[in-house]
Amino acid sequence: MKQYYHLLTYGCQMNVADSETIAGILEEKGYSYTDELTTADLIFVITCAVRDNAEQKIYGKLGELVKLKESKPHMILGIGGCMTQQDEIAKRIYQRFPGMNIVFGTDNLHKLSQDLDIIIEESKRIMDVHEITGNIYDDLPKTHTERHRAFVNINFGCNNFCTYCIVPHVRGQERSRSIKSIKNEVARLAANGYKEVTLLGQNVNSFGSDSDNDTNFVKLLKNLIEIEEIKRIRFMTSHPKDMSLELIQLVRDEEKMCKHIHLPLQSGSSKILNKMNRKYDQDKYLNLARYIRKEIPQATITTDIIVGFPGETEADFLETLRVVDEIKFDAAYTFAYSKRPGTRAACYENQVSEDEKKSRLYKLIDRVNMYMEISNKSRLGQKISVMVDGTSKKDNEVLSGRSDDNKLVHFRGDYKVGDIIELEVYDYSPHVLWGK
Numbered sequence: 001m002k003q004y005y006h007l008l009t010y011g012c013q014m015n016v017a018d019s020e021t022i023a024g025i026l027e028e029k030g031y032s033y034t035d036e037l038t039t040a041d042l043i044f045v046i047t048c049a050v051r052d053n054a055e056q057k058i059y060g061k062l063g064e065l066v067k068l069k070e071s072k073p074h075m076i077l078g079i080g081g082c083m084t085q086q087d088e089i090a091k092r093i094y095q096r097f098p099g100m101n102i103v104f105g106t107d108n109l110h111k112l113s114q115d116l117d118i119i120i121e122e123s124k125r126i127m128d129v130h131e132i133t134g135n136i137y138d139d140l141p142k143t144h145t146e147r148h149r150a151f152v153n154i155n156f157g158c159n160n161f162c163t164y165c166i167v168p169h170v171r172g173q174e175r176s177r178s179i180k181s182i183k184n185e186v187a188r189l190a191a192n193g194y195k196e197v198t199l200l201g202q203n204v205n206s207f208g209s210d211s212d213n214d215t216n217f218v219k220l221l222k223n224l225i226e227i228e229e230i231k232r233i234r235f236m237t238s239h240p241k242d243m244s245l246e247l248i249q250l251v252r253d254e255e256k257m258c259k260h261i262h263l264p265l266q267s268g269s270s271k272i273l274n275k276m277n278r279k280y281d282q283d284k285y286l287n288l289a290r291y292i293r294k295e296i297p298q299a300t301i302t303t304d305i306i307v308g309f310p311g312e313t314e315a316d317f318l319e320t321l322r323v324v325d326e327i328k329f330d331a332a333y334t335f336a337y338s339k340r341p342g343t344r345a346a347c348y349e350n351q352v353s354e355d356e357k358k359s360r361l362y363k364l365i366d367r368v369n370m371y372m373e374i375s376n377k378s379r380l381g382q383k384i385s386v387m388v389d390g391t392s393k394k395d396n397e398v399l400s401g402r403s404d405d406n407k408l409v410h411f412r413g414d415y416k417v418g419d420i421i422e423l424e425v426y427d428y429s430p431h432v433l434w435g436k
Contacts, residue, residue, distance in 0.1 A: 001080070005031040006040035008061065012046025013200050013236065014171075015081055017151040018109065019046050022080075025112050026211070026267065033143075036100045037068065038077070038184035041213030047081035055083055068367040076119060078102040080109075085170035086342065098125075100357055102362035104172055105129035110137040118385050123131050131170030134155070138181045147150035147233075148171070148387070148418030150189050152207030154182055154208075158202035159384035160239065162266075163277045164309065164337065166358050167202055170416070190229035196387060199235040218246050225256050232387065232404070233422060236262045237304075241279040243288055252296045259296055262407035263289065264304040268320035272309050282323065289327045300375070300405040307364055308337040309346035317360050324367050328407075330375040332368045337359045369430050376407070376428040382407065386435065389418045403433070411435040 005026045009019040020041035022044060034040050043065055047058050060385040062079065067073045069106040069398040076292065077100045084090045094103050101119050104112065108128055115126050136156065144150045158165075186197055199220075201207060207213035217235075224233055228428030231254050238247075240263055251257040263285075267273050292301055304325075307317060324332075336357035339346045384403045398410050401421075410432055411423055 003031050003041045003331045004034040004039050005042040006034055006037055007046060008084065009046045010058065011046075011050065013151055013198070015046050015048060016145065017153050018081065018106070019044075019199055020144050020151065021109050021140050022046070022112065023143035023374050025109070027114060027143050028141050029116065038072075041072075042076040043293070044078040044080065047079060047083035049082035049089075050338075051052060052238050062093065062097050064098065066097055067143045069371055076101045078104065078115070079270075080104040080106070081395070081407075082106060082166065082170040084129055086134075086166075087129065090127060090266075090338070094125075094127045099333055101148065102126045103129060105262065106221045107132045107135075110140060116374055120239065134172060136175055136177055138177060138185075140151040144189075145390070148194060148389075149198070150194050151200050152182065152185055152189075152197050153177070153201065154204060154217075155201040159206070159392055160203065160241075160279070161277060163275065163348075164306065164340065166340045168375070169227070169342055170375075171202065173179070173289055174206060176208050176210055176215075177222055178211075178221050179208075179215055182220060184225070186203045186224055186230060186233050187227055187266050189329055189362075190227050193229075193418070196232035197230060197232070201237075203239040203242060204235045204338060205238050205244070206245065213260075218244065218250055221250060221254075221257070225254055230256065232256060232258050234258045234260065234406070238263055240264070240285050245291065246382060248288075248295055251299070253423075258404050258406065259390050260300040260302070260404075261292055261299060262302045262304075263292075265313070265323060266321075267305050267309060267316070268323035269312065269316035272316050275311060276306075276309065276345070282319065286323065286326065293327075298405065300407070300408070301327060302333075303327075303329050304335070305364060306335050306337050307360040307366075308352040308398075310337070310345055310352065311350040312352055317363075319366060320364070320402070324336075324364070324371070328371040328374065329368060330407075332364075334361060334364050335370060353388075372404070373430040374429075376430060379425045381425065381431055383422055383424050384433070384435065386411070386421055386423050387413045388417050388421065390417050409433045409435050 007019045010016050065077050084103050090103050118124055125426040157174045158168045159174045163169050207217040386401040386403050386409045388401045392400045401407055401409050425433050425435050427434035
């Protein structure tokens with residue numbers, strides 16, 4: 001009898017990439033994907049540990065899934081990702097939700113097939129979470145979410161230990177794949193009709209820094225540019241302390257390099273950046289962003305910003321707004337600081353009140369939205385290159401795609417997914433362009 005699986009994925013693109021590996025493993029074992037929870041014979045939840053409210057949502061979802069299993073006792077339930085890489089949380093979930101068949105971490109996807117065999121054949125529950133080994137498993141299967149563009153991991157883990165961030169604790173230290181391995185994977189994608197790749201890492205700029213070989217991120221990109229069938233190359237995320245002028249120049253000069261750079265600011269205050277252990281100050285960030293604006297005027301710059309970090313004063317927050325006003329980010333992911341147990345900042349004094357965090361966040365969102373609208377308005381009348389992704393989520397008679405500079409574009413016409421077309425922008429909102 002045919003067996004179906006469903007994946008619930010939370011958090012960043014790294015988690016999406018992990019889910020694609022899990023999907024590949026499950027499909028090798030004979031499972032087929034379903035988008036209906038009630039149809040699934042196996043459901044896995046891939047979790048994020050960056051923000052506390054995300055964790056609370058996970059507990060609620062697990063309760064729903066366990067209740068669903070009551071009407072379908074043979075169903076296999078599992079949970080993995082960054083939350084479960086934290087030993088205390090993994091044990092809590094395992095004990096609190098006896099309906100969960102498997103709790104696994106971020107570094108043992110290579111054992112998932114074997115663990116499933118044990119669950120099915122021996123009717124055992126499994127908790128398979130262990131210390132990050134630093135090993136890289138290049139040969140795991142993948143089933144990509146889309147058929148024209150794909151995520152490709154180039155390095156794993158992080159060495160930066162920003163004081164607010166749990167990632168180094170749940171993803172381990174940086175370790176890079178070889179250029180040969182990455183190029184082989186991208187070449188296989190190209191042979192299967194993929195036209196765009198997004199290279200993923202917690203810090204793509206430090207690619208190769210853990211290797212004895214003379215390699216770096218720019219050399220990797222130059223290798224991938226050689227693959228003729230690949231028309232677009234994106235990457236995220238970049239750390240400002242490691243962003244090189246050589247990389248910016250490559251994005252400027254190479255047609256295949258998408259004209260979009262995601263450059264997390266986190267705070268505009270040098271004092272707060274120091275407390276965050278970001279290893280750059282306001283001046284260094286501004287000089288980088290100014291250089292991008294000068295060398296690639298058509299490029300979009302997007303960012304991440306946290307407000308309400310411990311010790312952030314109103315003056316510090318105004319410094320953040322000052323940077324936003326100068327750079328005029330094309331988009332930004334904005335967050336109120338959230339304590340993460342196990343990070344240094346969770347123990348800092350001078351925690352900012354929730355009311356003050358919300359007030360600053362709303363002000364920041366208003367400012368960012370203003371510049372997003374200005375950025376989109378500036379595209380009116382311009383011709384832009386767009387890759388067709390499919391129909392709009394809100395209207396299946398409208399097509400949707402991404403421009404070279406990562407703008408969301410809606411349009412009508414008789415096009416296929418994966419087509420790269422030229423459109424003229426005739427209308428806009430803060431979040432969407434309309435083209436014809």
